[in-house]
Amino acid sequence: MSAIRYELIKQCKQSGARLGKLHTPHGIIETPIFMPVGTQATVKAMTPEELKEIGAQIILSNTYHLYLRPGERLVERAGGLHEFMNWDRPILTDSGGFQVFSLSDLRNITEEGVTFRSHLDGSKHFISPEKAIEIENALGADIIMAFDECTPYEADYEYTKNSMERTLRWAERCKSAHKKPDKQALFGIVQGGMFKDLREISAKETVKMDFPGYAVGGLSIGEPKDIMYQVLDWTVPFLPENKPRYLMGVGSPDALLEGVIRGIDMFDCVLPTRIARNGTVFTSKGKVVIKNAEHAEDFSPLDDECDCYTCKNYSRAYIRHLFKAKEILAARLATIHNLRFLLKLMEDIRRAIMEDSLLDFKEEFFKKYGYTQD
Numbered sequence: 238m239s240a241i242r243y244e245l246i247k248q249c250k251q252s253g254a255r256l257g258k259l260h261t262p263h264g265i266i267e268t269p270i271f272m273p274v275g276t277q278a279t280v281k282a283m284t285p286e287e288l289k290e291i292g293a294q295i296i297l298s299n300t301y302h303l304y305l306r307p308g309e310r311l312v313e314r315a316g317g318l319h320e321f322m323n324w325d326r327p328i329l330t331d332s333g334g335f336q337v338f339s340l341s342d343l344r345n346i347t348e349e350g351v352t353f354r355s356h357l358d359g360s361k362h363f364i365s366p367e368k369a370i371e372i373e374n375a376l377g378a379d380i381i382m383a384f385d386e387c388t389p390y391e392a393d394y395e396y397t398k399n400s401m402e403r404t405l406r407w408a409e410r411c412k413s414a415h416k417k418p419d420k421q422a423l424f425g426i427v428q429g430g431m432f433k434d435l436r437e438i439s440a441k442e443t444v445k446m447d448f449p450g451y452a453v454g455g456l457s458i459g460e461p462k463d464i465m466y467q468v469l470d471w472t473v474p475f476l477p478e479n480k481p482r483y484l485m486g487v488g489s490p491d492a493l494l495e496g497v498i499r500g501i502d503m504f505d506c507v508l509p510t511r512i513a514r515n516g517t518v519f520t521s522k523g524k525v526v527i528k529n530a531e532h533a534e535d536f537s538p539l540d541d542e543c544d545c546y547t548c549k550n551y552s553r554a555y556i557r558h559l560f561k562a563k564e565i566l567a568a569r570l571a572t573i574h575n576l577r578f579l580l581k582l583m584e585d586i587r588r589a590i591m592e593d594s595l596l597d598f599k600e601e602f603f604k605k606y607g608y609t610q611d
Protein backbone atom coordinates (compact mmCIF):
# COMPACT_ATOMS: atom_id res chain seq x y z
CA MET A 238 0.00 0.00 0.00
CA SER A 239 1.64 3.26 -1.07
CA ALA A 240 1.48 6.52 0.87
CA ILE A 241 0.09 8.42 -2.12
CA ARG A 242 -2.37 7.88 -4.95
CA TYR A 243 -2.35 9.83 -8.22
CA GLU A 244 -5.78 10.37 -9.79
CA LEU A 245 -5.69 11.38 -13.46
CA ILE A 246 -8.65 13.78 -13.84
CA LYS A 247 -8.24 14.86 -17.46
CA GLN A 248 -5.83 14.47 -20.34
CA CYS A 249 -5.46 17.75 -22.26
CA LYS A 250 -6.70 17.46 -25.86
CA GLN A 251 -4.22 20.07 -27.14
CA SER A 252 -1.00 18.69 -25.56
CA GLY A 253 0.57 16.17 -23.20
CA ALA A 254 -0.67 18.16 -20.21
CA ARG A 255 -2.84 16.50 -17.56
CA LEU A 256 -5.03 17.57 -14.70
CA GLY A 257 -4.60 15.40 -11.61
CA LYS A 258 -5.16 14.98 -7.90
CA LEU A 259 -2.35 13.64 -5.73
CA HIS A 260 -3.79 12.10 -2.53
CA THR A 261 -1.21 12.22 0.29
CA PRO A 262 -1.31 11.55 4.08
CA HIS A 263 -1.41 15.34 4.64
CA GLY A 264 -4.02 16.24 2.07
CA ILE A 265 -4.83 16.35 -1.63
CA ILE A 266 -2.63 18.26 -4.10
CA GLU A 267 -4.11 19.50 -7.36
CA THR A 268 -1.66 19.09 -10.23
CA PRO A 269 0.10 20.54 -12.19
CA ILE A 270 1.59 22.21 -9.14
CA PHE A 271 4.48 24.52 -8.26
CA MET A 272 6.13 23.65 -4.92
CA PRO A 273 7.79 26.51 -2.95
CA VAL A 274 11.26 25.56 -1.70
CA GLY A 275 11.86 25.65 2.04
CA THR A 276 15.36 24.20 2.12
CA GLN A 277 16.06 24.59 5.86
CA ALA A 278 12.50 23.85 7.06
CA THR A 279 11.26 27.32 6.17
CA VAL A 280 10.21 29.00 2.94
CA LYS A 281 12.41 32.05 3.46
CA ALA A 282 10.52 35.13 4.76
CA MET A 283 7.15 33.35 4.79
CA THR A 284 5.00 32.02 7.67
CA PRO A 285 2.92 28.85 7.06
CA GLU A 286 -0.25 31.00 7.30
CA GLU A 287 1.03 33.31 4.56
CA LEU A 288 1.90 30.27 2.40
CA LYS A 289 -1.66 28.95 2.79
CA GLU A 290 -3.03 32.43 2.03
CA ILE A 291 -1.29 32.43 -1.38
CA GLY A 292 -2.42 28.88 -2.16
CA ALA A 293 0.70 26.80 -1.49
CA GLN A 294 -0.39 23.15 -1.31
CA ILE A 295 2.97 21.42 -0.74
CA ILE A 296 6.41 22.73 0.23
CA LEU A 297 9.92 21.27 0.04
CA SER A 298 12.73 20.82 2.49
CA ASN A 299 16.18 19.43 2.04
CA THR A 300 17.81 16.36 3.55
CA TYR A 301 21.41 17.55 3.08
CA HIS A 302 20.81 20.84 4.92
CA LEU A 303 18.67 19.40 7.74
CA TYR A 304 21.08 16.51 8.30
CA LEU A 305 23.93 19.00 8.78
CA ARG A 306 21.77 21.39 10.86
CA PRO A 307 19.84 20.85 13.18
CA GLY A 308 20.20 17.09 12.52
CA GLU A 309 17.45 14.67 11.52
CA ARG A 310 17.28 13.08 15.00
CA LEU A 311 16.40 16.44 16.58
CA VAL A 312 13.64 16.94 13.99
CA GLU A 313 12.43 13.39 14.69
CA ARG A 314 12.33 14.11 18.44
CA ALA A 315 10.35 17.28 17.68
CA GLY A 316 7.71 15.04 16.10
CA GLY A 317 8.95 15.25 12.52
CA LEU A 318 9.09 18.07 9.97
CA HIS A 319 5.36 18.88 9.97
CA GLU A 320 5.39 19.47 13.75
CA PHE A 321 8.78 21.15 13.76
CA MET A 322 7.89 23.76 11.11
CA ASN A 323 4.16 23.99 11.90
CA TRP A 324 3.10 22.92 8.37
CA ASP A 325 0.17 20.47 8.31
CA ARG A 326 0.01 20.07 4.51
CA PRO A 327 2.21 17.82 2.34
CA ILE A 328 6.01 18.09 2.40
CA LEU A 329 8.56 16.71 -0.05
CA THR A 330 12.24 16.28 0.78
CA ASP A 331 15.04 15.91 -1.70
CA SER A 332 17.62 13.22 -0.92
CA GLY A 333 20.54 15.62 -0.82
CA GLY A 334 22.14 14.06 -3.87
CA PHE A 335 22.17 17.40 -5.66
CA GLN A 336 23.49 19.44 -2.72
CA VAL A 337 26.30 17.02 -1.94
CA PHE A 338 27.59 17.61 -5.46
CA SER A 339 26.77 21.31 -5.69
CA LEU A 340 27.31 22.76 -2.19
CA SER A 341 29.96 20.75 -0.42
CA ASP A 342 33.66 20.21 -1.14
CA LEU A 343 33.09 16.83 -2.66
CA ARG A 344 35.69 14.30 -1.53
CA ASN A 345 34.75 11.36 -3.74
CA ILE A 346 31.97 9.15 -5.02
CA THR A 347 32.20 5.35 -4.72
CA GLU A 348 29.68 2.58 -5.30
CA GLU A 349 29.03 2.72 -1.57
CA GLY A 350 28.16 6.41 -1.44
CA VAL A 351 29.63 9.91 -1.24
CA THR A 352 32.22 11.35 1.14
CA PHE A 353 32.06 15.14 1.42
CA ARG A 354 32.92 18.08 3.60
CA SER A 355 30.12 20.18 5.13
CA HIS A 356 29.76 23.62 3.53
CA LEU A 357 29.06 24.90 7.06
CA ASP A 358 32.18 23.91 8.99
CA GLY A 359 34.24 21.68 6.72
CA SER A 360 33.53 18.58 8.82
CA LYS A 361 33.75 15.26 6.95
CA HIS A 362 30.62 13.22 6.22
CA PHE A 363 29.56 10.13 4.33
CA ILE A 364 26.11 9.64 2.78
CA SER A 365 25.02 6.37 1.18
CA PRO A 366 21.63 5.63 -0.37
CA GLU A 367 20.70 3.85 2.88
CA LYS A 368 21.80 6.83 5.00
CA ALA A 369 19.85 9.29 2.83
CA ILE A 370 16.66 7.22 3.21
CA GLU A 371 17.26 6.85 6.96
CA ILE A 372 17.46 10.67 7.22
CA GLU A 373 14.32 11.16 5.09
CA ASN A 374 12.44 8.56 7.14
CA ALA A 375 13.41 10.47 10.30
CA LEU A 376 12.31 13.83 8.83
CA GLY A 377 8.93 12.34 7.90
CA ALA A 378 8.04 14.08 4.60
CA ASP A 379 5.08 12.68 2.62
CA ILE A 380 7.18 12.37 -0.54
CA ILE A 381 10.90 11.55 -0.42
CA MET A 382 13.45 11.36 -3.22
CA ALA A 383 15.89 8.55 -3.94
CA PHE A 384 19.61 9.24 -3.49
CA ASP A 385 21.06 9.84 -6.92
CA GLU A 386 23.88 11.56 -8.72
CA CYS A 387 22.68 14.57 -10.66
CA THR A 388 25.07 14.08 -13.57
CA PRO A 389 26.82 17.37 -14.45
CA TYR A 390 25.69 19.02 -17.72
CA GLU A 391 29.13 18.90 -19.30
CA ALA A 392 29.71 15.17 -18.52
CA ASP A 393 30.63 13.03 -21.54
CA TYR A 394 28.76 9.92 -22.67
CA GLU A 395 30.97 7.46 -20.78
CA TYR A 396 30.74 9.33 -17.46
CA THR A 397 26.99 9.90 -17.90
CA LYS A 398 26.39 6.19 -18.64
CA ASN A 399 28.35 5.01 -15.58
CA SER A 400 26.71 7.65 -13.36
CA MET A 401 23.21 6.75 -14.60
CA GLU A 402 23.83 3.02 -14.03
CA ARG A 403 25.10 3.67 -10.52
CA THR A 404 22.03 5.83 -9.80
CA LEU A 405 19.89 2.83 -10.86
CA ARG A 406 21.76 0.54 -8.42
CA TRP A 407 21.39 3.23 -5.73
CA ALA A 408 17.64 3.42 -6.46
CA GLU A 409 17.29 -0.33 -5.72
CA ARG A 410 19.17 0.19 -2.45
CA CYS A 411 16.93 3.14 -1.53
CA LYS A 412 13.85 1.00 -2.13
CA SER A 413 15.21 -1.77 0.12
CA ALA A 414 16.24 0.70 2.85
CA HIS A 415 12.89 2.55 2.92
CA LYS A 416 11.16 1.73 6.21
CA LYS A 417 7.79 3.46 5.75
CA PRO A 418 6.42 3.03 2.18
CA ASP A 419 2.88 3.23 3.57
CA LYS A 420 3.57 6.66 5.12
CA GLN A 421 6.17 8.20 2.82
CA ALA A 422 6.15 7.82 -0.97
CA LEU A 423 9.64 7.23 -2.41
CA PHE A 424 10.12 8.68 -5.91
CA GLY A 425 12.71 7.31 -8.31
CA ILE A 426 14.80 9.85 -10.25
CA VAL A 427 15.57 9.46 -13.96
CA GLN A 428 19.03 10.50 -15.08
CA GLY A 429 20.92 9.93 -18.35
CA GLY A 430 22.21 13.45 -19.03
CA MET A 431 21.63 14.88 -22.50
CA PHE A 432 21.74 11.49 -24.26
CA LYS A 433 18.57 10.00 -25.75
CA ASP A 434 19.50 6.34 -25.34
CA LEU A 435 20.69 6.80 -21.75
CA ARG A 436 17.51 8.69 -20.81
CA GLU A 437 15.40 5.86 -22.26
CA ILE A 438 17.35 3.17 -20.39
CA SER A 439 17.20 5.15 -17.13
CA ALA A 440 13.46 5.77 -17.46
CA LYS A 441 12.62 2.16 -18.36
CA GLU A 442 14.83 0.65 -15.64
CA THR A 443 13.58 3.09 -12.98
CA VAL A 444 9.94 2.38 -13.91
CA LYS A 445 10.63 -1.38 -13.60
CA MET A 446 11.31 -0.74 -9.89
CA ASP A 447 7.67 0.41 -9.60
CA PHE A 448 7.93 3.67 -7.60
CA PRO A 449 4.74 5.63 -6.67
CA GLY A 450 6.12 8.63 -8.59
CA TYR A 451 9.01 9.60 -10.84
CA ALA A 452 11.27 12.65 -11.01
CA VAL A 453 13.15 13.74 -14.10
CA GLY A 454 16.55 14.73 -12.70
CA GLY A 455 19.73 16.05 -14.21
CA LEU A 456 18.06 19.06 -15.79
CA SER A 457 17.95 22.81 -15.14
CA ILE A 458 21.68 22.60 -14.44
CA GLY A 459 22.93 25.06 -17.04
CA GLU A 460 21.72 23.43 -20.26
CA PRO A 461 19.87 25.61 -22.79
CA LYS A 462 16.08 25.43 -22.32
CA ASP A 463 15.48 23.85 -25.71
CA ILE A 464 17.83 20.99 -24.72
CA MET A 465 15.85 20.57 -21.49
CA TYR A 466 12.59 20.38 -23.46
CA GLN A 467 14.18 17.90 -25.89
CA VAL A 468 15.27 15.66 -22.97
CA LEU A 469 11.72 15.81 -21.60
CA ASP A 470 10.38 14.69 -24.99
CA TRP A 471 12.79 11.73 -24.83
CA THR A 472 11.94 10.80 -21.24
CA VAL A 473 8.30 11.47 -20.29
CA PRO A 474 6.78 8.97 -22.79
CA PHE A 475 8.43 6.13 -20.79
CA LEU A 476 6.86 7.24 -17.51
CA PRO A 477 3.51 5.65 -16.56
CA GLU A 478 0.42 7.83 -17.03
CA ASN A 479 -1.05 6.83 -13.67
CA LYS A 480 1.87 8.12 -11.61
CA PRO A 481 2.99 11.74 -10.95
CA ARG A 482 5.95 13.18 -12.85
CA TYR A 483 8.22 15.73 -11.14
CA LEU A 484 10.70 17.96 -13.01
CA MET A 485 13.32 18.95 -10.42
CA GLY A 486 14.62 22.50 -10.11
CA VAL A 487 12.35 24.11 -12.69
CA GLY A 488 10.35 27.20 -12.13
CA SER A 489 10.51 30.10 -14.59
CA PRO A 490 7.05 30.87 -16.07
CA ASP A 491 8.00 29.73 -19.58
CA ALA A 492 9.63 26.50 -18.35
CA LEU A 493 6.59 25.70 -16.19
CA LEU A 494 4.31 26.03 -19.21
CA GLU A 495 6.62 24.04 -21.51
CA GLY A 496 7.00 21.35 -18.83
CA VAL A 497 3.24 21.04 -18.25
CA ILE A 498 2.67 20.76 -22.00
CA ARG A 499 5.12 17.81 -22.00
CA GLY A 500 3.25 15.98 -19.26
CA ILE A 501 5.02 17.14 -16.09
CA ASP A 502 2.84 17.41 -12.95
CA MET A 503 5.17 18.80 -10.24
CA PHE A 504 7.82 21.53 -10.22
CA ASP A 505 10.13 23.16 -7.67
CA CYS A 506 12.54 26.05 -7.92
CA VAL A 507 14.28 28.52 -5.63
CA LEU A 508 14.03 31.18 -8.39
CA PRO A 509 10.89 33.03 -7.20
CA THR A 510 12.04 33.32 -3.59
CA ARG A 511 15.71 33.95 -4.41
CA ILE A 512 15.16 36.73 -6.99
CA ALA A 513 12.50 38.29 -4.71
CA ARG A 514 15.12 38.83 -2.00
CA ASN A 515 17.29 40.57 -4.61
CA GLY A 516 14.47 42.86 -5.71
CA THR A 517 13.39 41.23 -8.98
CA VAL A 518 9.68 40.43 -9.29
CA PHE A 519 7.52 38.59 -11.83
CA THR A 520 4.68 40.55 -13.45
CA SER A 521 2.23 39.59 -16.20
CA LYS A 522 4.25 41.89 -18.48
CA GLY A 523 7.64 40.33 -17.66
CA LYS A 524 10.20 40.67 -14.87
CA VAL A 525 10.70 44.03 -13.09
CA VAL A 526 13.82 45.15 -11.16
CA ILE A 527 12.10 47.19 -8.50
CA LYS A 528 15.24 49.08 -7.38
CA ASN A 529 15.48 50.78 -10.79
CA ALA A 530 14.97 54.56 -10.60
CA GLU A 531 12.01 54.45 -13.00
CA HIS A 532 9.88 53.01 -10.15
CA ALA A 533 10.79 55.72 -7.61
CA GLU A 534 7.47 57.56 -8.00
CA ASP A 535 5.39 54.77 -9.49
CA PHE A 536 2.44 54.53 -7.09
CA SER A 537 0.84 51.59 -8.92
CA PRO A 538 1.14 47.98 -7.65
CA LEU A 539 3.84 45.57 -8.83
CA ASP A 540 1.26 43.99 -11.12
CA ASP A 541 -2.25 45.39 -11.59
CA GLU A 542 -3.48 41.88 -12.51
CA CYS A 543 -2.19 40.32 -9.27
CA ASP A 544 -4.46 39.49 -6.33
CA CYS A 545 -1.73 39.10 -3.69
CA TYR A 546 -1.47 40.95 -0.33
CA THR A 547 1.51 42.95 -1.62
CA CYS A 548 -0.27 44.17 -4.76
CA LYS A 549 -3.44 44.99 -2.85
CA ASN A 550 -1.67 47.16 -0.25
CA TYR A 551 1.62 48.60 -1.50
CA SER A 552 3.01 50.57 -4.43
CA ARG A 553 6.15 50.01 -6.47
CA ALA A 554 7.52 53.26 -5.00
CA TYR A 555 7.10 51.97 -1.46
CA ILE A 556 8.60 48.56 -2.20
CA ARG A 557 11.52 50.18 -4.03
CA HIS A 558 12.06 52.41 -0.96
CA LEU A 559 12.13 49.33 1.31
CA PHE A 560 14.79 47.67 -0.87
CA LYS A 561 16.90 50.85 -1.06
CA ALA A 562 16.63 51.16 2.74
CA LYS A 563 17.51 47.46 3.13
CA GLU A 564 14.35 46.89 5.17
CA ILE A 565 13.44 43.26 6.01
CA LEU A 566 9.85 43.90 4.86
CA ALA A 567 11.18 44.31 1.30
CA ALA A 568 12.08 40.61 1.04
CA ARG A 569 8.78 39.59 2.61
CA LEU A 570 6.55 41.62 0.28
CA ALA A 571 8.48 40.61 -2.86
CA THR A 572 8.48 36.92 -1.83
CA ILE A 573 4.72 36.92 -1.18
CA HIS A 574 4.21 38.40 -4.63
CA ASN A 575 6.57 36.14 -6.59
CA LEU A 576 5.25 32.95 -5.02
CA ARG A 577 1.64 34.05 -5.56
CA PHE A 578 2.49 34.86 -9.20
CA LEU A 579 3.68 31.30 -9.89
CA LEU A 580 0.94 29.64 -7.82
CA LYS A 581 -1.69 31.68 -9.66
CA LEU A 582 -0.04 30.79 -12.99
CA MET A 583 -0.48 27.12 -12.07
CA GLU A 584 -4.14 27.77 -11.13
CA ASP A 585 -4.66 29.39 -14.56
CA ILE A 586 -2.89 26.45 -16.24
CA ARG A 587 -5.13 23.93 -14.43
CA ARG A 588 -8.19 25.87 -15.56
CA ALA A 589 -6.94 26.00 -19.16
CA ILE A 590 -6.37 22.23 -19.17
CA MET A 591 -9.92 21.72 -17.87
CA GLU A 592 -11.22 23.94 -20.69
CA ASP A 593 -8.95 22.36 -23.37
CA SER A 594 -7.43 25.78 -24.08
CA LEU A 595 -3.90 25.37 -22.69
CA LEU A 596 -2.04 26.21 -25.92
CA ASP A 597 -4.21 29.30 -26.41
CA PHE A 598 -3.48 30.31 -22.80
CA LYS A 599 0.24 29.78 -23.38
CA GLU A 600 0.26 31.93 -26.52
CA GLU A 601 -1.59 34.76 -24.74
CA PHE A 602 0.61 34.53 -21.64
CA PHE A 603 3.84 34.53 -23.67
CA LYS A 604 2.74 37.52 -25.75
CA LYS A 605 1.87 39.59 -22.67
CA TYR A 606 4.93 38.44 -20.73
CA GLY A 607 7.18 39.36 -23.62
CA TYR A 608 8.52 35.90 -24.47
CA THR A 609 9.31 35.56 -28.14
CA GLN A 610 7.37 32.65 -29.58
CA ASP A 611 10.03 30.12 -30.63
Ligand SMILES: CNc1nc2cc3c(=O)[nH]c(N)nc3c(CC[C@H]3O[C@@H](OC)[C@H](OC)[C@@H]3OC)c2[nH]1
Pocket residue numbers: 274275276297298299330331332333334335336382383385386387388426453454455456457458485486487505506507
Ligand atom coordinates in the same frame (compact mmCIF):
# COMPACT_ATOMS: atom_id res chain seq x y z
C1 LIG B 1 17.99 24.06 -9.87
N1 LIG B 1 18.08 22.92 -10.75
C2 LIG B 1 18.05 21.67 -10.27
N2 LIG B 1 18.22 20.57 -11.04
C3 LIG B 1 18.17 19.51 -10.18
C4 LIG B 1 18.35 18.14 -10.41
C5 LIG B 1 18.31 17.26 -9.32
C6 LIG B 1 18.56 15.84 -9.49
O1 LIG B 1 18.85 15.34 -10.59
N3 LIG B 1 18.53 15.05 -8.37
C7 LIG B 1 18.23 15.56 -7.14
N4 LIG B 1 18.18 14.71 -6.10
N5 LIG B 1 17.96 16.88 -6.93
C8 LIG B 1 18.04 17.75 -8.01
C9 LIG B 1 17.85 19.14 -7.79
C10 LIG B 1 17.68 19.71 -6.38
C11 LIG B 1 16.35 20.15 -6.03
C12 LIG B 1 16.40 20.51 -4.55
O2 LIG B 1 17.38 21.54 -4.33
C13 LIG B 1 16.89 22.51 -3.42
O3 LIG B 1 16.73 23.71 -4.08
C14 LIG B 1 17.97 24.27 -4.50
C15 LIG B 1 15.54 22.04 -2.97
O4 LIG B 1 15.67 21.44 -1.72
C16 LIG B 1 14.49 21.64 -0.97
C17 LIG B 1 15.11 21.03 -4.03
O5 LIG B 1 14.37 19.96 -3.39
C18 LIG B 1 13.78 19.08 -4.35
C19 LIG B 1 17.94 20.00 -8.89
N6 LIG B 1 17.84 21.36 -8.96
